[in-house]
Amino acid sequence: MNKGIVPATGKCQYCGQWKTVMIGEDKEYTQAELDQIATSECDCAGAKQAQEIEVMIRKGHRLVKHYLGKTYPESERIMDAAIEPIFRGTDGITKVVIKAGIHTITLQKAIESVGLKVQETRESNANSEDEEDVEEE
Numbered sequence: 144m145n146k147g148i149v150p151a152t153g154k155c156q157y158c159g160q161w162k163t164v165m166i167g168e169d170k171e172y173t174q175a176e177l178d179q180i181a182t183s184e185c186d187c188a189g190a191k192q193a194q195e196i197e198v199m200i201r202k203g204h205r206l207v208k209h210y211l212g213k214t215y216p217e218s219e220r221i222m223d224a225a226i227e228p229i230f231r232g233t234d235g236i237t238k239v240v241i242k243a244g245i246h247t248i249t250l251q252k253a254i255e256s257v258g259l260k261v262q263e264t265r266e267s268n269a270n271s272e273d274e275e276d277v278e279e280e
Contacts, residue, residue, distance in 0.1 A: 153181030157189025199230050215243045
C-alpha cells in the first residue's frame with residue numbers, strides 16, 4: 144500500500160453496493176464524498192452512465208474554453224454555465240445558440256459525445272457560410 148493512501152468504504156449511489164476505495168490520509172472525507180468516489184469507481188449501469196456524463200461535461204468545458212475563450216470571453220461564460228444543465232438534462236435546456244460577431248456558436252449534446260458547432264458568416268458575401276463541427280470523442 145502506498146504511504147499516505149488508506150482504505151475507506153463508500154456506497155454506490157445507483158446500485159447501493161458498498162465498495163472499498165483508496166483515499167489520501169491527509170484529508171477527512173464525509174460519507175457523501177466517499178459515496179461519490181465509490182460511485183465513480185462502480186461498474187453498475189447507472190454509475191457507468193453517470194461517469195460518461197462527467198466525461199462529456201469535462202470535454203464540453205475544454206472545447207468551449209478552446210474555441211471561445213480568447214475571442215468571445217462573455218460567450219464562453221454563458222456556454223460554460225450551460226454545459227452541466229445540457230448534459231445532465233436539468234432545467235429543460237437541450238441546446239444553446241449564441242450569435243457573436245460573424246459567428247454563430249451552437250452547443251448541444253450529441254449521442255455519447257459533445258457537439259460544438261462554430262459557424263462563420265463572411266460579411267463580404269452574406270450568402271457564404273463556413274462551418275466547423277467540433278466533436279471530441
